[in-house]
Amino acid sequence: MVNLGPLPLRGIAGWSRAGATGQALRMTKSIVRVIVSTALVAGSVGVAVPARAHAPAQRGELLALTPVSDLTTAQVSGFLKDAGVDSAAVRYGVRGYRVTYRTLTPQGALTTATGLFVLPLDGRHGRVDLVADMHGTMVDRDYAPSVGEDYGRLSPYLHASAGRAVAAPDYLGLGRGPGRHPYMDTASSVSAALDMLRATRTAARELGRPLSGDVYGTGFSQGGQVAMALGKALGQGADAHFRLKALAPVSGPYDLAGQEVPALFDGRVNDTSGVLYMSYWLTAQNRLHPLYRSTGEAFRAPYDRVVDGLLDGSHTEEEILGALPGNVKDLLTPGFYQRLQHPRGALLAAMRDNDHTCDWKPAVPVRLYTATGDTDVPIANTLSCVRQLAAHGKKAPVVDQGAVDHNGAFKKSGPQIVRLFDSVAGTA
Known part of the structure; x- marks a missing residue:
């Protein structure tokens, strides 16, 4: 047994860990001890899964399966409790693997990505349902679910300990994937998520725990938006091996143009979060769209000289926020600040491009989770999603967690989503 020792828990990210008070939030500084068994490597699957001889590279191909965690029921409960998440739904221990697989860049070229695959240690050997779990904003690639033993594993461990397998993509450019993360490029996040489901199907078969094909979608903040878009793709037949059963996203930025960006200017989004989100979004999107010719066109000096480098995937939120001003107005040039208020x-x-994730009619139960106290992704985003779904004839109930902040919405919603999925599956 390899004892990784006590690992500090980091804060929950939404779009980020920046919270309603304008300060970076941290979860409880409790310690969880995670034991990773070297026996896993020598067991039912090796660290590497070689490609078939002479087979052409293809998206969704499983390249490697690496054991990363092995927790007892008590350890999962402690991990969740230390983070302030109700652990009543925990029934099993969990085992986690880093999945390395082929997927596509935003430009359509083959690349690789990683993600966390978690199985319940429930003693069964039949087919298991799958939760597709999409994480919120991360600026540091090492926070991603397959790498960091922190917030990115809360939801995967919660759902796996309730008896379902979990696929939690790192997204492009995070975890152990190459390049930089194309932040809020929903199309490539969905593509990477779909390809991870395909790789996970192979991994589950190799591990002797084949998937049933039923998929339950969830995600938080950025991940809430990705979960809705992934559900749309699955609902429209993106892969015949997977059947969408339910959707339950939390506090997604479903309406950038109509709600989230305007909220930066009317006080509904706190200053600290606004600076992080806007700097991350602009630098990432400018690699995909011609938003500005030089950083000096969008960002004030001296921030124009450092902002792109700060958001390269190797800096923490604290480092980034410490090098940038306290509000969006001081971050951007006057001209670009005006452009954001009247975008065209x-x-x-x-x-x-990212505001159509709710523009469809799901054929499965959908429940949207949010909080009136959220000053990272205001509740108006969820209400916009409800209106879009209703326009297609789909009524989606909203669960308002009340006066809690962004992170609080996640903590309260997770266990409720487990119970929803149990109900849909008939296991409640």
Whole structure:
């Protein structure tokens, strides 16, 4: 047994860990001891899964399966409790693996990505349902679910300990994937998520725990938006091996143009979160769309000289926020600040490209979770999603967690989503 020792828990990210008070939030500084068994490597699957001889590279191909965690029921309960998450739904221990697989860049070229695959240690050997779990904003690649033993594993461990397998993609450019993360590029996040489901199907078969094909979608903040878009893709037949059963996203930024970006200017989004989100979004989107010709066109000096480097995937939120000003107005040039308030052209298109995740009619139960106290992703985003779904004839109940902040919405919603999925599956 390899004892990784006590690992500090980091804060929950939504769009980020920046919270309603304008300060970076941290979860309880409790310690969880995670035991990773070297026997896993020598057991039913090796660290590497070689490709078939002479087979052409293809998206969704499983390249490697690496054991990363092995927790007892008590350890899972402690991990959740230390983070302030109700652990009543915990029934089993869990075992986690880093999945390395092929997927596509935003430009359509083959690349690799990683993600966390978690199985319940429930003693059964039949087919298991799958939760597709999408994480919130992360600026440091080492926070991603398959790498960091922190917030990114809360929801995967919660759902796996309730008896379902979990696929939690790191997304492109996070975890152990190459390049930089194309933040809020929903299309590539969905592509990477779909390909991880395919790789996970292979991994589950190799591990002797084949998947049933039933998929339950959830996600928090950025991940809430991705979960809705992934559900849309699955619902429209993106992969015949997977059947969407339910959707339960939390506090997703479903309406950038109509709600989230305007909220930066009317006080509904706190200053600290606004600075992190806008700097991350602009630098990432400018690699995909011609939003500005130089950083000096969008960002004030001296921030224009450092902002792109700060958001390269190797810096923590504390490092980034410590090097940037305290509000969006001081971050951006006056001209670009005005452009954001009245977006058009490529800027508006970049927002609207990501604002159609609720523009469809799901054939499965959908429940949206949010909080009136959220000053990272205001509740108006969820209400916009409800209206879009209703326009297609789909009524989606909203669970308002009340006066809690962004992170609080996640903590309260997770256990409720487990019970929802149990109900849909008939296991409640």
